[in-house]
Amino acid sequence: MFSQVYSGPTRSKGDRLGADRERQMATIKDVAARVGVSVATVSNALNGKPNVGSAVRRKVLRAAKDLGYRPHRAAQAMRKGRTRAIGLVLPDLTNPFFPQLAQTVENKARKLGLLVCLIDSQDSPEGEADGLTLLAQHGVDGIIWCPVGPRIPRPIHTFGRPVVLIDRPRPGFAVVHSNNLMGGQLLAQYALRHGHTRVGLLSGPRSVESAQQRRNGFVTAHPQQIEIAWEVRVGFDGILPPEACAALLERRGATLVVAGNDLIAINALRWLTQHDVRVPEDVSIVGFDDISWARIVSPRLTTVAQPLVAIGTRAVELLEERLCGAVIASRATVFDVTLVERESVKSI
Amino acid sequence: MFSQVYSGPTRSKGDRLGADRERQMATIKDVAARVGVSVATVSNALNGKPNVGSAVRRKVLRAAKDLGYRPHRAAQAMRKGRTRAIGLVLPDLTNPFFPQLAQTVENKARKLGLLVCLIDSQDSPEGEADGLTLLAQHGVDGIIWCPVGPRIPRPIHTFGRPVVLIDRPRPGFAVVHSNNLMGGQLLAQYALRHGHTRVGLLSGPRSVESAQQRRNGFVTAHPQQIEIAWEVRVGFDGILPPEACAALLERRGATLVVAGNDLIAINALRWLTQHDVRVPEDVSIVGFDDISWARIVSPRLTTVAQPLVAIGTRAVELLEERLCGAVIASRATVFDVTLVERESVKSI
DNA sequence: CATGTGGAGAAAAACGTTTAACTGAGCGCG
DNA sequence: CGCGCTCAGTTAAACGTTTTTCTCCACATG
Numbered sequence: 001m002f003s004q005v006y007s008g009p010t011r012s013k014g015d016r017l018g019a020d021r022e023r024q025m026a027t028i029k030d031v032a033a034r035v036g037v038s039v040a041t042v043s044n045a046l047n048g049k050p051n052v053g054s055a056v057r058r059k060v061l062r063a064a065k066d067l068g069y070r071p072h073r074a075a076q077a078m079r080k081g082r083t084r085a086i087g088l089v090l091p092d093l094t095n096p097f098f099p100q101l102a103q104t105v106e107n108k109a110r111k112l113g114l115l116v117c118l119i120d121s122q123d124s125p126e127g128e129a130d131g132l133t134l135l136a137q138h139g140v141d142g143i144i145w146c147p148v149g150p151r152i153p154r155p156i157h158t159f160g161r162p163v164v165l166i167d168r169p170r171p172g173f174a175v176v177h178s179n180n181l182m183g184g185q186l187l188a189q190y191a192l193r194h195g196h197t198r199v200g201l202l203s204g205p206r207s208v209e210s211a212q213q214r215r216n217g218f219v220t221a222h223p224q225q226i227e228i229a230w231e232v233r234v235g236f237d238g239i240l241p242p243e244a245c246a247a248l249l250e251r252r253g254a255t256l257v258v259a260g261n262d263l264i265a266i267n268a269l270r271w272l273t274q275h276d277v278r279v280p281e282d283v284s285i286v287g288f289d290d291i292s293w294a295r296i297v298s299p300r301l302t303t304v305a306q307p308l309v310a311i312g313t314r315a316v317e318l319l320e321e322r323l324c325g326a327v328i329a330s331r332a333t334v335f336d337v338t339l340v341e342r343e344s345v346k347s348i
Numbered sequence: 349m350f351s352q353v354y355s356g357p358t359r360s361k362g363d364r365l366g367a368d369r370e371r372q373m374a375t376i377k378d379v380a381a382r383v384g385v386s387v388a389t390v391s392n393a394l395n396g397k398p399n400v401g402s403a404v405r406r407k408v409l410r411a412a413k414d415l416g417y418r419p420h421r422a423a424q425a426m427r428k429g430r431t432r433a434i435g436l437v438l439p440d441l442t443n444p445f446f447p448q449l450a451q452t453v454e455n456k457a458r459k460l461g462l463l464v465c466l467i468d469s470q471d472s473p474e475g476e477a478d479g480l481t482l483l484a485q486h487g488v489d490g491i492i493w494c495p496v497g498p499r500i501p502r503p504i505h506t507f508g509r510p511v512v513l514i515d516r517p518r519p520g521f522a523v524v525h526s527n528n529l530m531g532g533q534l535l536a537q538y539a540l541r542h543g544h545t546r547v548g549l550l551s552g553p554r555s556v557e558s559a560q561q562r563r564n565g566f567v568t569a570h571p572q573q574i575e576i577a578w579e580v581r582v583g584f585d586g587i588l589p590p591e592a593c594a595a596l597l598e599r600r601g602a603t604l605v606v607a608g609n610d611l612i613a614i615n616a617l618r619w620l621t622q623h624d625v626r627v628p629e630d631v632s633i634v635g636f637d638d639i640s641w642a643r644i645v646s647p648r649l650t651t652v653a654q655p656l657v658a659i660g661t662r663a664v665e666l667l668e669e670r671l672c673g674a675v676i677a678s679r680a681t682v683f684d685v686t687l688v689e690r691e692s693v694k695s696i
Numbered sequence: 697c698a699t700g701t702g703g704a705g706a707a708a709a710a711c712g713t714t715t716a717a718c719t720g721a722g723c724g725c726g
Numbered sequence: 727c728g729c730g731c732t733c734a735g736t737t738a739a740a741c742g743t744t745t746t747t748c749t750c751c752a753c754a755t756g
Binding site for chain 3: 047077078080
């Protein structure tokens with residue numbers, strides 16, 4: 001009798017109709033009360049500790065399930081110092097390179113029971129610093145990070161948490177990225193195969209290592225067979241400086257334009273089209289990244305595809321390893337790239 | 349000697365060099381110790397409670413700043429039941445409609461000190477449910493949500509937390525979205541202004557309310573002046589069913605194709621181009637959404653722009669209001685849309 | 697002087713976990 | 727028998743806050 005009255009308030013949480021949950025989630029205490037055992041035992045049972053009998057363990061598991069018990073992550077975080085949340089710090093989601101990455105990272109992380117906390121710094125170092133501080137405050141366990149600046153700021157707030165960089169290596173940090181050198185080489189082979197022996201370069205910024213690699217891969221692959229007619233440096237946002245526009249119009253004998261990434265290639269494409277230069281009839285173009293836009297411009301862009309899914313997945317795996325205590329040396333994981341042939345290149 | 353050894357571990361946290369932080373962040377205890385006051389007083393001072401003298405308050409604030417103290421959010425969460433984190437649940441980041449939304453939401457949220465936890469359900473109801481469970485487990489304070497299914501699943505895990513929907517109204521939930529009806533009307537006026545009196549419709553799915561509104565806005569704006577030559581329903585992913593392809597080729601007198609969104613419009617555009625129908629010379633096309641792709645296809649797409657930034661910002665504001673206890677009735681916030689005139693429409 | 701009154705701060709409890717330390721019971725063994 | 731050991735479980739401390747309750751003291755008022 002009395003026990004019924006007493007148990008009332010507790011019971012009403014999860015018992016009615018099974019899946020019904022009023023507002024508060026069931027706590028470990030509720031489970032303990034229902035089984036008639038101490039909270040410690042419940043915790044031990046739930047965490048697979050050896051010091052709990054199999055009968056009790058079964059009962060606990062059962063009760064937890066019945067009550068729809070979920071551990072209170074904030075409480076766990078307090079005790080263990082782990083939140084099972086990770087930060088994903090990106091420079092700009094509206095750059096079509098990143099959404100698929102974000103999607104992959106989130107999905108892979110969720111499979112591992114990790115929550116992804118997003119920071120979009122809008123390409124601003126201050127925003128990035130703010131975001132990192134916020135992440136640190138929430139105690140995320142680790143960070144997947146595509147840093148905006150060429151250098152990791154000095155007193156950076158990783159707070160001793162593991163970091164995996166994406167796409168942009170920085171000394172002392174683990175990184176996963178594509179084989180940009182190989183990409184450049186693939187493009188060079190491809191150019192040669194289609195008879196292009198004189199090309200113009202719209203290389204990415206000198207400060208971005210991947211841009212440098214792409215360029216060098218291309219330039220050094222067949223140096224005696226491919227001649228660089230001209231080269232202009234362009235930011236990875238694809239905005240063409242006047243010299244680039246001029247070079248595109250003059251061309252100086254180049255039959256192929258090799259762009260540092262798809263954004264650059266697409267802007268070049270548009271500039272050319274606007275000035276009545278036909279692609280690929282008058283000049284061919286190749287890009288790099290295979291962003292979604294490459295498929296919808298016309299002509300569709302021949303480009304080098306990065307294995308975004310593999311990169312995102314691997315970054316999460318790498319981070320998770322480190323979360324679990326593996327103190328692996330900060331190495332780079334490099335993925336092969338593939339050439340995607342479309343219609344922006346004509347054979348000569 | 350011994351006292352040095354003893355005090356080592358504690359002091360080394362925040363005292364050396366002031367801003368130096370070894371690995372643990374400074375705690376409220378450190379601040380209290382430095383000022384020589386109790387932790388309660390520090391907490392009170394930091395939270396602006398009235399029962400602390402102005403001299404002490406100043407000293408506390410100063411010390412907190414010196415130590416780079418940040419409240420431990422997990423600990424706060426335990427006590428207050430608030431995490432200052434929100435969930436952002438989206439169906440598919442690779443759909444170009446969402447990245448800007450996500451960016452806006454994150455930035456606005458960060459300004460309010462809220463951390464954004466991302467879920468990308470990849471258009472799967474199960475993924476969505478998983479994500480919501482994960483969010484609930486982490487105790488996010490509220491959720492901004494663009495639901496994938498036509499209906500909010502029954503035993504859905506919002507756990508009594510406030511929810512603000514985006515773009516897709518569901519009974520009983522607050523929502524912020526664009527005035528799709530108005531968008532349809534704008535398009536009708538625009539069509540008429542350019543002499544299109546016979547049009548084909550590639551409407552969005554009947555099950556999506558916004559699609560319905562867009563269509564109805566268009567159809568009912570000038571019913572006696574615009575004739576609907578044909579109508580085919582297409583999913584918002586833009587994949588054209590055979591009837592749609594057939595209709596595009598035949599056209600049956602339609603001089604303008606009105607698509608349910610940009611994805612549909614762009615696919616139609618490509619289909620037409622592949623079949624040697626020129627746009628806009630042979631037929632005009634308009635879309636809806638003004639996704640980034642609309643700017644890079646050729647011809648660039650005339651479309652209706654949704655104020656994505658306003659929508660994202662407002663959603664966060666609305667949610668924050670609710671977090672702060674305002675129990676406002678679940679209303680819809682509707683934003684005006686604007687017509688963006690580009691080159692996919694020709695006057696007749 | 698005795699008695700409130702209010703202000704400023706301290707002490708302690710609480711949030712939901714995990715974990716270290718402890719307690720008995722049962723058992724084998726010298 | 728009594729010693730130690732293992733098993734299965736309990737108690738209690740701890741994590742970093744916030745909040746409630748408590749204490750102390752100065753001061754005003756009768």
